Amino acid sequence: MALTACVTVASVTLAMTGASIAQADTVDDPAVVTTVTDASVVEQATEAAQVVAAVSDGTTPASVEISQEGDTLARTATGATVTVPADPAEQITLSTPTGASMAMSVPGAHEAENAVVVDGTTVYTETAAQTDIAVKPTSTGVQALITIDGPSAPTSFDFGVTVPEGGQIALQTDGGAVVLNAAGEPAATIATPWARDANGAAVPTRFELQGTTLRQVVEHGQNTAYPVVADPAWFVVIGARMLFMVVVGQATKWWYERNGYSCTTYGPFWWHMLTCAKPVR
Numbered sequence: 001m002a003l004t005a006c007v008t009v010a011s012v013t014l015a016m017t018g019a020s021i022a023q024a025d026t027v028d029d030p031a032v033v034t035t036v037t038d039a040s041v042v043e044q045a046t047e048a049a050q051v052v053a054a055v056s057d058g059t060t061p062a063s064v065e066i067s068q069e070g071d072t073l074a075r076t077a078t079g080a081t082v083t084v085p086a087d088p089a090e091q092i093t094l095s096t097p098t099g100a101s102m103a104m105s106v107p108g109a110h111e112a113e114n115a116v117v118v119d120g121t122t123v124y125t126e127t128a129a130q131t132d133i134a135v136k137p138t139s140t141g142v143q144a145l146i147t148i149d150g151p152s153a154p155t156s157f158d159f160g161v162t163v164p165e166g167g168q169i170a171l172q173t174d175g176g177a178v179v180l181n182a183a184g185e186p187a188a189t190i191a192t193p194w195a196r197d198a199n200g201a202a203v204p205t206r207f208e209l210q211g212t213t214l215r216q217v218v219e220h221g222q223n224t225a226y227p228v229v230a231d232p233a234w235f236v237v238i239g240a241r242m243l244f245m246v247v248v249g250q251a252t253k254w255w256y257e258r259n260g261y262s263c264t265t266y267g268p269f270w271w272h273m274l275t276c277a278k279p280v281r
Contacts, residue, residue, distance in 0.1 A: 045116035048132040055281035074137030088112035105160035148228040195230035
């Protein structure tokens with residue numbers, strides 16, 4: 001996820017027929033696009049988007065546009081396409097230029113409200129008690145950020161993964177995961193999960209795998225400073241070069257953290273080289 005607001009999106013196209021569109025009055029106000037008419041839901045979604053913006057502002061945003069149906073469409077720097085549906089019952093999809101595709105379901109989709117898009121970040125509110133899910137396309141894939149507002153929220157969150165035909169998903173030794181195609185080649189990687197509380201302190205978290213369901217466990221409780229933000233970040237792999245960037249980026253992040261440096265964002269290795277070399281004060 002001190003907390004400040006505002007996600008900066010390279011380009012947001014607002015084109016929803018019948019949608020409620022609130023353009024920002026100042027650079028600090030979010031642009032909200034939604035078909036949800038309940039003002040309290042929109043307000044809750046906006047607050048959740050601002051919370052996740054504070055902890056994910058190191059990731060490079062993708063250029064997004066919003067379809068007539070309310071889906072968010074984004075293209076990564078490698079030409080992959082990320083589609084985030086307005087209906088939480090539908091899956092978030094990632095498609096590569098070669099035709100490979102994978103998808104993940106929204107945890108608690110049957111409980112969630114329809115999407116509210118805040119500055120390009122799609123928020124599903126009340127996916128469970130005291131829980132919202134914010135989905136943010138990035139230049140390398142997509143982040144699915146879980147915001148936990150109190151101790152009544154669940155401690156585990158299930159992302160159902162639809163892998164490429166003949167493929168599979170596997171956990172990695174660093175705590176992350178990888179989606180493999182039928183040939184055993186990486187189609188996407190999921191970074192080592194992290195979770196942080198309102199004070200910026202790490203909250204224990206991990207992935208568990210049950211078939212093709214990737215479960216993120218977040219060990220929050222009565223002594224946790226809320227809100228907590230937990231993040232499984234997905235990177236779409238396009239060939240060996242992209243895989244190299246992801247692997248080196250994770251290795252660099254690990255080295256900095258082991259040597260007392262601050263690194264809480266995910267992205268290509270050059271981003272870590274620029275942003276992680278800041279001693280923890």
